[in-house]
Amino acid sequence: MTITTSPGTPAPCDSTGAPALRTETTACTLLGSWRAHHSAALGAHLQFHGAPPLPERGDRSWPDRFAAAVEASGLTGRGGAAFPSSAKLALARTGATRRPGPTMVVNAMEGEPASGKDRALLSCVPHLVLDGAQLAAAAVGAPRIMVCVPNDRDDTARAVSVAIVERLGTALAAVPMTVVRPPGRYVAGEESALASWLDGGPGAPRFRPRKDVALTIGRGTALVHNAETLAHMALVARYGPDAFRAAGMAGSPGTTLVTVTGGVEHPGVYEVGSGTGLGDILARARPVDGVQAVLTGGFGGCWVSPAALGTPFAPGPMRAAGGAVGAGVLVVLPRTACGVAETARVARYMAGESAGQCGPCVFGLPAVAEDLALLVEGRAGPGTTARLEGRLGAVDGRGACRHPDGVVRMVRSGLSVFAADVAAHASGRPCAHRARPSLLPSATGATLRRSA
């Protein structure tokens, strides 16, 4: 694997070390300033974008104007749930009169092994994310900003810390910012888990019968936004909703960051208009050995067949095509790989990433992974497939968080997309590809092997 990063340059794509950032240079893009200056410094950021439109002292109508701009932009959260960002802001603003005000939490936890966008953003354009955090904090009256970076990502934490130091003593640090380092686990970035950790708890998801009740940290509430979402807010505030909506599609406006990995020549983080065709995005990363299937949305997402390659990569169309956008992840499975084996590997990894709180997840996910392992090796009995289906139904929707649901969705999509292979494996004729090294990013996100 060629490493083209020069010393000192942040490597946005952890998988290979190659800074495979490709984007347009128009101003209203996330990665435009990096593309123009190849510098994450505050000077380069301000030269490209100008100063963020933070409120003047005493400007009481500013929060309303900011909220109106975000609403008009149609921005949706980029952490996976695609929840309207304006609604989340509004919920926090209704509680903003209480003291202490909400804590502004920047979620850059990126527990998804196949995703590299949070690292790319904070390594290449940290000031755009921090601008967004300052703007959102001002809009809800937040007294502090916490930037959450996993404790196994020192390079990213360093990049953010450098950016914060650059802003000290200026209006760009009006609300104090701290980098905090929750555990680098898959579920640690789930927002209730994050709030739990920031509150001195174990960092595991909380049982929330009602999702419209604000998360709490201490006596205050928490406003949690994904890092990419905040960077988009900084663009909306500067360039206006119309400029933001110039990219993307109706119902899913703006650009979006997509991490493409797996059997491709140029794995990396790409900024594309939301709704760009799935096949067009993959073409930019140049698949090798063809496309047998694509894991869309991440390890808790869905496999889709090449028949879905014409689908616009946006939440609505992808869902309709049996896929997912999630946090913008695409893993290409080449024809030379075994979809059943890869599905089993993802399930095994996800079983190990359970927070260990809810019985159906603790016992169900390993049982699902075990059934899949039997299938992969051609050791499945006559009832194994039926038992697997039953277990998927037994696990679905029965955790405090959506972790088990994501695994169920991923496995079901695999059973469907690789149905012919599943049948062959189940009848004791496993394919030869099953023993190949995995194409999926490993648990640590450190390696990405290409098929020989």
Added chain:
Amino acid sequence: MTTTMTTTTTIRVDPIACDAYGYCAELLPELVSLDEWGYPVLDGQPVAPRLLALARRAAKDCPRRAVLIEQSPVPSPGRDGTDGAR
């Protein structure tokens, strides 16, 4: 048409608190079954009036206090026989 508000009672399990003691399934087999690992599976249907006392007892007797009784107001069918739901 007339629509009156009534309350329905449902039971719910806090999956984090639950440790698979299984008392709830013992008391309320009509509403609670157990999965292969012994954790309760609920059908989510409202609790029938005749089972309300047992549901309350299941909540009270759960060693982990994981069974929750939830009451929510719902529009009941109007007098003209139409469905009161909107």
